[in-house]
Amino acid sequence: MRAQDWTDEPRPVPVLSGSAGEVPIVQGGQTTLVSIISPVVLVPFGEKWLVESRAAFEGDFTNQEPGNNFGGKVNKEIEYLQLDYIANKYVTATAGRFLNPFGIYNERFYPVWIRNLQTDPLILPLEGESRDGVMLRGGVPLSSEVNLNYTTFFSIQSSTNKLESDRGIGGRLGLFFPAHRLEIGGTVEHALVDDRANRFGFHVEQQPFAVPLEFRAEYAHGAEGSGWWIEPAYTLSAMPWLNTVMRKTQLVSRYQQFYVGNGQDEDLPSADTRVAEFGMNYYICDGFRATASYGRQFSSAGNQNVWTAGLTYRWVLPLGGGGRL
Amino acid sequence: MKCCCLFLVMLCVFPVALLCSSPDPKAAPVLKSKSTHTEWSVTEGEQRYRANCSRCHQAPPKFQPAAMGTLIRHMRVRAMITDDDMHAILKYMTQ
Numbered sequence: 001m002r003a004q005d006w007t008d009e010p011r012p013v014p015v016l017s018g019s020a021g022e023v024p025i026v027q028g029g030q031t032t033l034v035s036i037i038s039p040v041v042l043v044p045f046g047e048k049w050l051v052e053s054r055a056a057f058e059g060d061f062t063n064q065e066p067g068n069n070f071g072g073k074v075n076k077e078i079e080y081l082q083l084d085y086i087a088n089k090y091v092t093a094t095a096g097r098f099l100n101p102f103g104i105y106n107e108r109f110y111p112v113w114i115r116n117l118q119t120d121p122l123i124l125p126l127e128g129e130s131r132d133g134v135m136l137r138g139g140v141p142l143s144s145e146v147n148l149n150y151t152t153f154f155s156i157q158s159s160t161n162k163l164e165s166d167r168g169i170g171g172r173l174g175l176f177f178p179a180h181r182l183e184i185g186g187t188v189e190h191a192l193v194d195d196r197a198n199r200f201g202f203h204v205e206q207q208p209f210a211v212p213l214e215f216r217a218e219y220a221h222g223a224e225g226s227g228w229w230i231e232p233a234y235t236l237s238a239m240p241w242l243n244t245v246m247r248k249t250q251l252v253s254r255y256q257q258f259y260v261g262n263g264q265d266e267d268l269p270s271a272d273t274r275v276a277e278f279g280m281n282y283y284i285c286d287g288f289r290a291t292a293s294y295g296r297q298f299s300s301a302g303n304q305n306v307w308t309a310g311l312t313y314r315w316v317l318p319l320g321g322g323g324r325l
Numbered sequence: 326m327k328c329c330c331l332f333l334v335m336l337c338v339f340p341v342a343l344l345c346s347s348p349d350p351k352a353a354p355v356l357k358s359k360s361t362h363t364e365w366s367v368t369e370g371e372q373r374y375r376a377n378c379s380r381c382h383q384a385p386p387k388f389q390p391a392a393m394g395t396l397i398r399h400m401r402v403r404a405m406i407t408d409d410d411m412h413a414i415l416k417y418m419t420q
């Protein structure tokens with residue numbers, strides 16, 4: 001990057017951002033009060049450096065005997081703590097703990113204030129969580145019609161508390177067509193421990209300009225199993241009545257399937273499973289949202305209903321006045 | 326298995342090649358050159374903002390410029406928006 005080109009841009013300052021959510025879930029008659037606070041710290045240095053970190057404090061409180069009071073432990077996790085160096089227009093080098101760049105859900109849609117439905121996709125455990133290592137990534141305009149985005153990483157084995165990671169290598173490629181707001185891409189990972197298994201997946205997302213519709217889908221395959229989800233969401237902004245309310249209202253659905261494989265993962269369903277979900281989000285004001293959903297899960301291990309209702313909030317707090325570069 | 330390995334090798338080689346590349350001044354046709362200073366129009370920035378930001382989340386409001394400088398760098402890394410998109414969107418969001 002040419003520093004003299006951007007002298008009128010604001011000087012970045014540290015930012016404390018994050019999200020919070022209170023989303024009770026009733027699954028198969030069992031109520032869980034899910035409370036999440038996820039602070040994000042962003043500290044820029046100079047023109048090319050950024051330290052970014054996100055932690056998660058999640059309490060899953062269930063009905064405890066005796067007394068029928070809700071209780072449970074709070075899980076604390078460092079989701080990412082990474083140092084980014086913007087090497088040039090096309091490459092950013094990252095070192096530290098980062099979100100596993102598999103597919104799109106884990107990296108882009110996981111925070112409670114972003115996700116359209118508060119339940120996780122069944123295949124999310126196949127996408128992994130976080131890794132410790134190094135990563136190269138970036139976006140490259142191939143033409144005025146299409147941008148390419150890529151990520152490639154190498155991660156190390158770690159059993160350090162809160163910094164657990166698996167040794168592996170992998171990468172993701174995506175093609176983004178801005179005029180159609182369409183992205184398609186794929187991911188491959190190769191484990192460098194144990195059975196040296198491969199995982200791969202594909203993703204597609206689109207938000208056509210002509211209609212207030214967004215469409216996301218993913219497929220993932222690993223030794224533990226494979227599955228897919230498809231999630232259309234429609235904002236009612238085109239409705240001719242009650243427009244001030246309707247334009248803040250979003251209808252969402254998701255249909256997904258999971259097929260059990262040969263491997264073991266306690267976070268994945270133990271039997272082939274299908275889930276159909278329907279939900280609604282209402283954006284009360286910037287960053288503050290009410291959300292509710294209903295889903296029906298079909299599985300040979302037993303069918304069940306899944307209800308959610310709650311509030312999510314996102315904040316941004318600059319820690320300085322800034323100026324100009 | 327071979328396809329996976331080939332894909333991974335390509336993914337490793339690709340960013341290294343980019344790392345060694347120098348930016349092509351003709352690669353961004355929407356740039357308007359003004360001597361050594363490069364400027365994005367607000368309209369261009371708005372278009373790129375609409376194309377990129379609301380793909381994942383509700384379109385954010387205009388935060389104070391210093392915060393936007395940090396947030397756009399964050400999104401460049403996280404959402405892998407291109408360098409050109411980053412500058413155009415920052416221009417739009419800080420007007």
